[in-house]
Amino acid sequence: MDSAVLLDLLGNENRRRILRLLSHKPCYVTEISEYLSVSPKAVIDHLRKLEEAGLVESRTDDQRRKYFHISRNLRLEVNVSPYGFGAKSAYPASPSLDMTGRCPHVSLDSTLGYETDSVSVSELATELGRLEELENELSLAQRWVHGRVTEVLDRLNDTIGADADSRFYAELLAAIATGADTTTEISREVETTEEVVEDALLRLADRGLVKRHRDGWSVL
DSSP, X not given: OOHHHHHHHHTSHHXXXXXXXXXXXXXXHHHHHHHHTSOHHHHHHHHHHHHHTTSEXXXXXXXXXXXXXXXXXXXXXXXXXXXXXXXXXXXXXXXXOOOTTTOTTSOOOOOOSOOSTTOOHHHHHHHHHHHHHHHXXXXXXXHHHHHHHXXXXXXXXXXXXXXGXXXXXXXXXXXXXXXXXXXXXXXXXXXXXXXXXXXXXXXXXXXXXXXXXXXXXXXX
């Protein structure tokens, strides 16, 4: 689902409270209504929107009472800084995803230990605790990276002096520094046309920040 749609959907406090309640247990409309202290009609409207977004599903028990529950895992990330704003949503990767080589900066133990039916409850509980610790560590790492990105961009901005285009110029320099040297490769990395990249590189060259070689560009 588009992250902008999710942000609009979750901008409503009562819908967030409904999801918080359903994360603990499935509930029927009257339970949710009493929890929120709002009318059942308003709850039904919120649930309808959450169902349309694919966040909530329902089932009917033997007494024909409809219970609502969260349908799937979803992660929504919002990044706000002086150099940009972005939001992205992601669903959990397949358990069979091979993490080897995918996270060179993070050490992950991808051996989950419960791939057979013989695993015990104790082992599962231990694994849950380990994964929750890892989740907290990754959250802290994300905050650290976000702060470092802003710090590095601040320093590049002071050096480049490119005003409103500082983030774009910084991405050009980063693309060259990490291996892209031809205009074609750089344009692919920063996702813009070769003409725009060429013009920007010439401006950076005038400032003495990059240099053109016979085979491409390099950072000075």
